[in-house]
Amino acid sequence: MEKLINIIWVCIFAFFFIFVPLLSPGQEFDKGRVIEKVVCQYDRSQSYTLFLPTAYSPEKQWPIIYAFDPGARGNIPVELFQEAAEKYGYIIAGSNNSQNGPWENNVRAANALWSDTHIHFSIDDKRIYAAGFSGGARMASGLSHLLKKPVAGIIACGAGLPNWLKPDKIAPAVFFGMVGLADMNYKELKRLDMELDSLDTTHRIRTFHGPHDWPPRELCEEAVEWMELQAIKAGRKKKNPAFLQRLYEKGLGRAANYEDSDNTHEAYQLYLALREDFSGMLDISGAEAKAVQIESDPSFRKKQEQEKQVLEEELRLIKDLREKFWKLKKTIEDSFEREKLVRGFHLDRLLEKADKEEDKFQSMMAKRLLQDFSYTVYEQGEISFEAKEYSAAAVLFELVAASSSRHPEVLFKLASAYSLDNQKEKALRTLKEAVEQGFSDAALLEKDKSFDPIRGEDEFKALLDLLKKNHR
Numbered sequence: 212m213e214k215l216i217n218i219i220w221v222c223i224f225a226f227f228f229i230f231v232p233l234l235s236p237g238q239e240f241d242k243g244r245v246i247e248k249v250v251c252q253y254d255r256s257q258s259y260t261l262f263l264p265t266a267y268s269p270e271k272q273w274p275i276i277y278a279f280d281p282g283a284r285g286n287i288p289v290e291l292f293q294e295a296a297e298k299y300g301y302i303i304a305g306s307n308n309s310q311n312g313p314w315e316n317n318v319r320a321a322n323a324l325w326s327d328t329h330i331h332f333s334i335d336d337k338r339i340y341a342a343g344f345s346g347g348a349r350m351a352s353g354l355s356h357l358l359k360k361p362v363a364g365i366i367a368c369g370a371g372l373p374n375w376l377k378p379d380k381i382a383p384a385v386f387f388g389m390v391g392l393a394d395m396n397y398k399e400l401k402r403l404d405m406e407l408d409s410l411d412t413t414h415r416i417r418t419f420h421g422p423h424d425w426p427p428r429e430l431c432e433e434a435v436e437w438m439e440l441q442a443i444k445a446g447r448k449k450k451n452p453a454f455l456q457r458l459y460e461k462g463l464g465r466a467a468n469y470e471d472s473d474n475t476h477e478a479y480q481l482y483l484a485l486r487e488d489f490s491g492m493l494d495i496s497g498a499e500a501k502a503v504q505i506e507s508d509p510s511f512r513k514k515q516e517q518e519k520q521v522l523e524e525e526l527r528l529i530k531d532l533r534e535k536f537w538k539l540k541k542t543i544e545d546s547f548e549r550e551k552l553v554r555g556f557h558l559d560r561l562l563e564k565a566d567k568e569e570d571k572f573q574s575m576m577a578k579r580l581l582q583d584f585s586y587t588v589y590e591q592g593e594i595s596f597e598a599k600e601y602s603a604a605a606v607l608f609e610l611v612a613a614s615s616s617r618h619p620e621v622l623f624k625l626a627s628a629y630s631l632d633n634q635k636e637k638a639l640r641t642l643k644e645a646v647e648q649g650f651s652d653a654a655l656l657e658k659d660k661s662f663d664p665i666r667g668e669d670e671f672k673a674l675l676d677l678l679k680k681n682h683r
Contacts, residue, residue, distance in 0.1 A: 240331070242267050243297065245289055248307065252330055257323035260285035262293050262303040263332075274338035274442075276366070276435075277324055277354065278305040279317070279347030280425075288342055291428055295435035301340075304328050311346035318357050321350070325358060337447050340438055342366035344425045345396075349373040355384060364441060366434045369423050370396050371403040378406045385441045386414040387434045391421035392571075393578035395586060398522060413441065415484055418477065423582055436461075440488060459489050463497060470505075476514055479505045521572040525580065532556065532584050540591065543603045556584075558613050585614040589621070592628075601632035619650035627661035638662075639670045646674055653678035 240246060243265035251257040267273060276296070278288035285305030296303045309320040328334060341362050343351035348367035353376050355362035365381065368389040372378065386407060390400040397418075404416040415437055419426050436458055442448035443455070462485045469478035482505070485498035505511050535555055542548040558581070564570075565577035592607030608625035615621050622645035629638035642662075656662065656675055665671045 245286065245293060247286055249327070251323040251327040253326060254319070254323040256308070257320055258307045259324050259327070260289040260305040260307060262289050262296055264297050264300050264302070266300060267302070269333040272333050272335035273300060273302050274340065275302040275304065275328060275332070275334050276340045276342050277321070277351070278303060279309045279341070279343035279350040280305065281311040281344060281346040283308055283310040287425060288344070291425055291431045292342070292435065294428060295432035298432070299435055299439055301435065302328065302332055302334070309347065309350055314357070317350050321354060321358055325360065336361065338363050338442060340364045340366060342368075342434075344368040345370050345423065352376060352381070356380070363447070364438045366438070368426050369394055371399050378403060378412065379410050381407070382412050385438070386412065387437050388414070388416040389426045389430055389434065390416070390418055391424060391426075392418050392575045393421060393582065394423045395579050395583035396423065397575075397579055398525065401522070422578065437488075455489065455492055459485060459493050459495075466498075466501065475505050475508070475511050476518065479511065518572055521576050525576045528580055529583060532580065533587065536584070536588065543606055549606065553610065556610070558610075561614070562616065581614045585611045588614070592624070596628060601628050604628040605632050605634065617644065617648055619645045619648040622648060623650050627659060630662050630664050633664060635665050635668065638665050639668060642674060643670070646678065651678060651681065
């Protein structure tokens with residue numbers, strides 16, 4: 212009997228010494244500041260950037276936003292959502308591993324993120340949200356399906372859904388999309404908006420002035436506020452009439468600012484959104500009256516028709532550019548055919564149109580076309596570069612440089628292709644231009660083996676010395 216009792220005590224001690232440490236958070240985290248790197252307990256190859264609101268305590272459960280950046284930069288979304296998280300009491304965790312690439316890698320990162328935060332923090336599982344930009348937006352949209360876990364809301368910027376997820380599969384999650392007017396994926400979000408309208412899925416799509424990038428901080432806060440509103444409507448958060456009124460008035464002010472800047476299209480969309488969001492909760496007559504007023508204005512209807520025509524033109528031009536590009540890929544070694552096809556892209560016309568800000572629709576369309584084209588061509592240039600087809604890579608990077616207003620990082624890549632293709636004069640000239648345009652990474656230039664063929668040249672040494680001197 213005594214032997215049996217001893218065995219039982221051994222088992223009890225084993226449980227506490229082995230299992231309890233695994234179940235216990237056992238780690239203190241600073242509140243009210245961004246923690247750049249938290250290593251996941253069960254997969255130490257994974258980490259995330261963390262923000263805990265100042266008021267956080269384990270005595271209550273807290274909403275959380277899991278955030279995904281296409282370049283594994285977890286700090287970027289955490290910092291963008293930090294102010295809203297502090298104000299409304301959210302935990303933010305941004306993966307430092309999830310990025311554009313194989314889904315299995317991203318699922319591993321998401322699983323590690325989910326598990327580690329649930330070990331350490333008191334999370335309200337009814338209020339879990341996913342946010343992301345570009346490929347990270349697709350990850351956020353698919354998170355619930357990939358992990359077989361419930362997600363209350365999706366905040367997607369610069370992209371919509373992964374190609375394997377249909378719009379009718381988003382619900383019961385609500386969807387808040389954000390996209391720059393000059394973003395190559397603008398049309399995708401516009402199309403998704405219409406599809407979700409037809410499905411009666413709770414959603415909102417907002418635009419901002421900018422290219423393919425994370426949105427400004429104030430729009431991130433608007434997304435969190437919208438999730439707060441949806442939580443109230445779903446009964447997951449206690450109704451607060453004063454908060455609802457403040458949110459409604461804030462929306463009216465935002466719409467009025469759009470009107471003042473002659474952006475009646477965005478103002479109209481906001482008034483409609485306010486009507487939908489607060490119907491049955493507040494007096495929405497102000498938003499309704501404004502929407503009717505704008506809708507009845509002939510100049511507004513003319514702008515709507517103009518945007519529709521521009522989007523149709525954009526689809527046609529994208530198709531034309533892509534067809535010409537694939538023809539170029541097939542004949543890239545034929546200098547005569549290549550030059551003829553390159554002239555046919557008419558990139559100079561698009562750049563000129565992009566600069567004419569007075570015609571907003573045409574300008575934004577041109578910027579989206581150039582961005583779409585440069586992303587496609589750059590990707591193919593990388594493929595040629597990795598295959599050591601340096602002459603073809605140089606041609607493709609030349610096109611990217613022409614379509615991106617001589618961006619310094621593109622010029623740097625072009626110079627490296629020239630160097631490896633033994634076009635030394637062009638390599639040095641392009642590298643100098645990259646520096647003049649703002650390239651400043653002396654360490655990268657010093658260690659990049661692509662420049663070994665020109666490393667001994669006096670001009671190269673002078674450029675490297677200049678960069679080192681400027682960034683001491």
